Amino acid sequence: MHDAQRSRALQAADVAIKGLDITSSVTWTRSIITANSKWQPRVLGWRDSDRWPFTGGLRYSGMQYGMLDNTGPNGATYTGVSKFLVVDVRTRYQATISVVVSAGIDNLNNERYGAFHPYTQRMFVLELKAKF
Numbered sequence: 001m002h003d004a005q006r007s008r009a010l011q012a013a014d015v016a017i018k019g020l021d022i023t024s025s026v027t028w029t030r031s032i033i034t035a036n037s038k039w040q041p042r043v044l045g046w047r048d049s050d051r052w053p054f055t056g057g058l059r060y061s062g063m064q065y066g067m068l069d070n071t072g073p074n075g076a077t078y079t080g081v082s083k084f085l086v087v088d089v090r091t092r093y094q095a096t097i098s099v100v101v102s103a104g105i106d107n108l109n110n111e112r113y114g115a116f117h118p119y120t121q122r123m124f125v126l127e128l129k130a131k132f
Contacts, residue, residue: 057088064115084113090125098131 009025064081065071074080090104103126110122 051094053092055090057086057090059086059088060084078114079116081115082113084111084119085109086111086113100127100129102127102129 007025007027011021011023013021015022061084063083086106087108088104088106089108090102092100092102094100104124106123106125107119107121112121113119
């Protein structure tokens with residue numbers, strides 16, 4: 001691994017209360033070109049049982065630049081790169097051995113951010129799977 005990048009991962013079950021599982025990773029990078037540090041926390045999950053797990057995600061990136069000389073347009077504009085903190089939540093219910101219902105909200109906090117184009121804002125997802 002290059003000296004300018006470090007990663008750590010953690011996985012634990014039943015943390016503090018039964019059913020709270022934590023799976024996470026953090027990466028710190030300092031680009032050879034830019035010297036900007038980035039922290040990237042990932043996913044936290046909780047399960048009441050195997051039939052009803054819940055997952056929450058946290059995505060963060062500090063200030064970034066689009067040009068090699070650490071310049072770039074405003075992150076809130078087209079071709080700009082912005083910092084962001086986004087929260088995602090999901091749950092899945094195993095109704096029967098062959099029916100699964102999932103629901104989630106991406107960008108729960110409705111963060112406005114982009115990287116050369118705007119990313120989607122709050123989005124609701126509902127999924128039904130059935131095996132016959």
